[in-house]
Amino acid sequence: MSLLFEPYTLRDVTIPNRVWMPPMCQYSAAPEGPEAGAPADWHFAHYAARAAGGTGLIVVEATAVSPEGRISPYDLGIWNDTQVEAFRRITRFLVSQGTVPAIQLAHAGRKASTDRPWKGGAPVGPEAYGWQPVAPSPLAFDEHHPTPDELTVDQIRDVVGQFRAAARRALAAGFEIAEIHGAHGYLINEFLSPHSNHRTDAYGGSYENRTRLALEVVDAVREEWPDDKPLFFRISATDWLEDSGWTPDDTVRFAGELHAHGIDLLDVSTGGNASGVRIPTGPGYQVPFAARVRGETPMPVAAVGLITDAEQAEKILANGEADAVLLGRELLRSPSWARQAARELGGEVRVPDQYHRSV
Numbered sequence: 181m182s183l184l185f186e187p188y189t190l191r192d193v194t195i196p197n198r199v200w201m202p203p204m205c206q207y208s209a210a211p212e213g214p215e216a217g218a219p220a221d222w223h224f225a226h227y228a229a230r231a232a233g234g235t236g237l238i239v240v241e242a243t244a245v246s247p248e249g250r251i252s253p254y255d256l257g258i259w260n261d262t263q264v265e266a267f268r269r270i271t272r273f274l275v276s277q278g279t280v281p282a283i284q285l286a287h288a289g290r291k292a293s294t295d296r297p298w299k300g301g302a303p304v305g306p307e308a309y310g311w312q313p314v315a316p317s318p319l320a321f322d323e324h325h326p327t328p329d330e331l332t333v334d335q336i337r338d339v340v341g342q343f344r345a346a347a348r349r350a351l352a353a354g355f356e357i358a359e360i361h362g363a364h365g366y367l368i369n370e371f372l373s374p375h376s377n378h379r380t381d382a383y384g385g386s387y388e389n390r391t392r393l394a395l396e397v398v399d400a401v402r403e404e405w406p407d408d409k410p411l412f413f414r415i416s417a418t419d420w421l422e423d424s425g426w427t428p429d430d431t432v433r434f435a436g437e438l439h440a441h442g443i444d445l446l447d448v449s450t451g452g453n454a455s456g457v458r459i460p461t462g463p464g465y466q467v468p469f470a471a472r473v474r475g476e477t478p479m480p481v482a483a484v485g486l487i488t489d490a491e492q493a494e495k496i497l498a499n500g501e502a503d504a505v506l507l508g509r510e511l512l513r514s515p516s517w518a519r520q521a522a523r524e525l526g527g528e529v530r531v532p533d534q535y536h537r538s539v
Contacts (some may be wrong), residue, residue, distance in 0.1 A: 203284040
């Protein structure tokens with residue numbers, strides 16, 4: 181049997197295959213009013229299609245733990261009970277198709293309050309539903325972004341509480357797995373990296389101080405998340421900077437600590453915290469970072485990064501480079517990618533009765 185279509189169990193949750201969908205923002209929620217941040221018809225159709233297509237695990241896009249934690253005013257959130265109820269419609273359908281529903285809990289930090297990408301993605305102000313971003317240090321992401329407000333220690337504690345409350349709501353919404361977003365230059369990643377964290381208190385300076393917020397968030401979420409359900413962490417394994425950022429060595433060291441704090445799997449990506457860096461992209465370009473974590477720590481990993489065809493995905497698993505693969509753009513292009521890959525590799529995937537003629 182194809183490795184790609186072998187079930188995978190973490191704690192008491194069994195995922196039917198290793199074809200997973202990573203978080204990909206849709207920028208399609210209401211920006212204000214009682215439905216702000218709640219998933220709507222677009223989100224249901226989007227996730228339902230990939231579940232019906234055989235995807236084993238779907239991680240719902242970056243979902244903000246507070247209004248100011250959104251990347252854009254049009255992002256999903258899980259800071260109130262209206263959002264919880266709207267998510268239940270999605271999780272119920274995913275479960276009905278045999279797909280495990282997961283959610284990424286996020287805070288955008290200094291990269292918050294931007295427009296939708298197809299509108300240019302520039303920072304927006306109050307006249308366009310925007311707000312003042314916050315960060316570990318008053319350092320703008322680039323010349324186009326505003327200087328964020330530096331979080332006080334009390335505000336940092338509030339953020340930890342927001343992640344805790346979001347985890348509680350995610351459980352009520354029917355999610356089986358939660359993922360903490362610590363990558364791509366958003367708030368937790370900003371604290372981890374010396375490139376963006378210039379603090380001189382207990383949350384900045386040394387490696388131990390820069391990782392403090394991330395571990396406090398992990399501990400808070402793990403306390404809310406049931407022992408029988410897995411908790412993931414998404415990390416940028418490198419800032420792609422020569423000598424001033426987060427490094428692969430840091431990632432390996434931190435992976436072991438995350439595992440000790442109750443993280444069950446590391447979702448390994450790269451970049452996003454420094455503007456203007458040159459990233460050598462290509463098929464599977466981020467897989468070696470996942471492979472190193474898997475080889476040097478007890479942490480299971482999922483690999484991402486231009487994984488597009490079935491043989492490539494199978495080889496990553498066969499080589500022991502990852503425990504699962506996350507297909508982003510390819511699942512946007514092909515909602516039933518898992519079904520096609522199963523035909524190519526001789527694997528099995530659930531097909532809805534209504535689609536029996538496609539088998």
